[in-house]
Amino acid sequence: MSDTSKIQYIIRDGVLRLHGQLRYQDRDLRIACLKLISCPQHSVCLDLSDIPSLCSPEIQFVTKMVHLAADNGKHFRVRLSKTLRQIFSALEVDGLVEIEQVEAPRDGGPGPLPASPPPGPPAPGRP
Secondary structure, eight states: OOOOOSSSEEEEEEEEEEESSOOOOOHHHHHHHHHHHHHHSEEEEEEEOOOOOOOOHHHHHHHHHHHHHHHHTTTEEEEEEEHHHHHHHHHOOOTTTEEEEEEOOOSOOOOOOSOOOOOOOOOOOOO
């Protein structure tokens, strides 16, 4: 995880999860996205569900990452909160980017970054 004051991120299983205020000019953001695109998974995800807001340069940055991923043979999707999904839709960017919408945390604030991936469903034959 990055310890910068600009953004915090974690990359796990083809998912780059960001936390905090996003700034497209942030060097750590660019490095994290390049690491995501370089990961071994064919399908990768930029998780922005804990980002409170985006401005047009950040949205443009996301679309550039989609194109860069495609140029590298990756399937790229973006995970957004309902609010950010509405912004992408209003700007008609949702047709350029595959979007996965998630519910916001119950308290309305950003949730903490997980220490480990959430448990999956039990294996067949296990309770």
